[in-house]
Amino acid sequence: MKSKFFIVLLSCLCMSFSFAQEDDEIWQKLLKVDWEYKYSEEFEMDIPFPLFTNEVKALDNSEIVIKGFVLPVETEDNSIMLSVYPFSSCFFCGGAGPESVVAIFLKNHREIKEEEVTFKGTLHLNDEETGLIYELKDAVEFNSNY
Template sequence: MKKFFPVFALFMLASVASFGQELTWKILADVSWERKYNKEYDEHINYPKFGNIVKPFDKKEVIIKGYLLPVEVEGDYIVISAFPYQSCFYCGGAGVESVMEVYLKKKKTVKAMQIRVKGKLELNATDVNHLVYLLKDAEIVEEIN
């Protein structure tokens, strides 16, 4: 029975991810880090190793709720976080797994502090010039004030 539950849980997560269901930041926290040499920067850099809980969501349509970070708020590129700006990874104790690059299908001015977005999740394990989570072909589902 012990071996059955994890396999069943992974199957259910993969099924949920394929329907564009709500993704949580807790699931996105299933990542560890390994130091590897990066030729471009001529130094060792931490690269993500995604766990078995988050892997089934790669290349799947998901919906996630996050706080808008003050980067580019007009246009087709935004960044969301699990935490409000005051608690984001570069301001406090959170990590880079708590933020996500979002590429919108259409340019939109976002005025809300918190939003729900829907799009195709990409797990980025190789490009150190981008965040580890990317949401492509995204659209804003809800603006929450």
């Protein structure tokens, strides 16, 4: 009896894990970044620059849908910070890196009150010295029921 229960429990866990993987497919691609340190004239020191995989480069300037956690961070450019992780685990507070955050630039700026949100927009890869390495331009809140 216990072994049947264990098999059913294991099957349920595997199924829920596979659904989570489908939902996180875009993040799985974005999280795979290597870094190269180069000297920055602006900062007068070596700083990390992203080395995007071919899979990520293929997403540049394409429309994507991405779900994540809104980080309560004020920005000068009115962008919203979206992370694959909740605030307590993001790269500001936890052990994650800058590849786990996307700057969201809304088509029609408004305050987002929800913690977990899905956005649709055009992904831009940023390999400049400043800014986040991922930016979602002309973004709108996305609900799969629309």
